[in-house]
Amino acid sequence: GAVVSQHPSWVICKSGTSVKIECRSLDFQATTMFWYRQFPKQSLMLMATSNEGSKATYEQGVEKDKFLINHASLTLSTLTVTSAHPEDSSFYICSAKEGTGVFAGELFFGEGSRLTVL
Amino acid sequence: LAKTTQPISMDSYEGQEVNITCSHNNIATNDYITWYQQFPSQGPRFIIQGYKTKVTNEVASLFIPADRKSSTLSLPRVSLSDTAVYYCLVGVGNTGGFKTIFGAGTRLFVKA
Numbered sequence: 001g002a003v004v005s006q007h008p009s010w011v012i013c014k015s016g017t018s019v020k021i022e023c024r025s026l027d028f029q030a031t032t033m034f035w036y037r038q039f040p041k042q043s044l045m046l047m048a049t050s051n052e053g054s055k056a057t058y059e060q061g062v063e064k065d066k067f068l069i070n071h072a073s074l075t076l077s078t079l080t081v082t083s084a085h086p087e088d089s090s091f092y093i094c095s096a097k098e099g100t101g102v103f104a105g106e107l108f109f110g111e112g113s114r115l116t117v118l
Numbered sequence: 119l120a121k122t123t124q125p126i127s128m129d130s131y132e133g134q135e136v137n138i139t140c141s142h143n144n145i146a147t148n149d150y151i152t153w154y155q156q157f158p159s160q161g162p163r164f165i166i167q168g169y170k171t172k173v174t175n176e177v178a179s180l181f182i183p184a185d186r187k188s189s190t191l192s193l194p195r196v197s198l199s200d201t202a203v204y205y206c207l208v209g210v211g212n213t214g215g216f217k218t219i220f221g222a223g224t225r226l227f228v229k230a
Contacts, residue, residue: 004161034218043205044162044220093161095218107152107218109161 002028004096006110013084014118020080021113023094029074030096034107035067038091050077084117091115122206122221129227136193138224140206143187151182151189154205156223162205166191193226201228 003026013019023033031052036044048058048069056069066088068080077096081088093112123141130136142151150169154162166173168180168189179192193200203223 006161036220043222046219091159095161107164109154109163112159112161114159 002026002096002098002108004030004094004108004110006092006094006113008113009111010114010116012116012118015085016083018080018082019084019115020078021092021094021115023077023079023096023110025075025096025098025108028096028098028108030077030098031074033071033077033094033096035069035077035079036093036095038093038112044093047079081115084115086117089115089117122208124204124206124221124224126222127225127227129229130196131229132197133195136196136200136226136228138191138193138204138206138226139188140191140221141188142206142208145186145208149186149208151180151186152207152209153178153180153189153191154207156203156205165204196226196228198228198230201226 005024005026007022011019033050035047037047038044046059047062047067048056050056050069050071052071052074058064066082068082071077091112091114093110095107095109097107150167152167153165155165156162166175166178166180168182170182170186173180181190203225205220205223207218209218
């Protein structure tokens with residue numbers, strides 16, 4: 001199947017700094033990518049839908065100025081956690097959908113990125 | 119998007135068949151049903167997807183009754199490595215608004 005890669009796999013940063021996480025579709029073009037956050041023992045929470053060439057659509061309660069999403073190309077979306085604080089520590093996961101047809105198809109997920117803010 | 123309800127956890131033993139049922143009473147006509155598996159500190163992995171009746175692949179079967187208000191993921195002869203969280207998702211893919219909302223998932227523990 002198609003591969004979605006995230007980088008970095010884990011990152012530790014100091015409070016107040018910004019961290020960028022990349023999500024790449026390696027062998028297909030993804031018009032739409034999704035970003036999730038997952039706390040320990042909890043389910044994935046959809047943060048935003050990232051559309052190539054346009055602004056991301058954020059879910060209710062997710063601060064768009066805090067979590068900057070850029071979908072600059074059909075194979076790359078980035079999530080920047082600005083002025084990170086310890087409560088932003090979490091597991092961040094991206095996914096990408098191949099194609100734009102009406103068939104639901106398969107969502108491909110990245111390996112996830114563990115963010116720890118000290 | 120249709121809300122899904124699954125058992126919080128299930129226990130099984132190696133070699134047994136495991137059936138996990140998901141309720142999605144508000145499923146829409148265009149919605150497909152998809153199941154994902156997630157191991158700790160990894161992204162979810164696609165297992166199977168279906169629209170109605172029965173779908174089978176090399177790892178699982180998916181049973182969907184005629185009213186489509188529920189679905190059952192069947193894992194034949196589970197092994198210890200099948201211990202994971204299983205998510206049932208219901209949604210539609212189109213150019214306008216495909217997105218995925220994860221429910222709580224089912225934590226499956228497979229014992230030796």
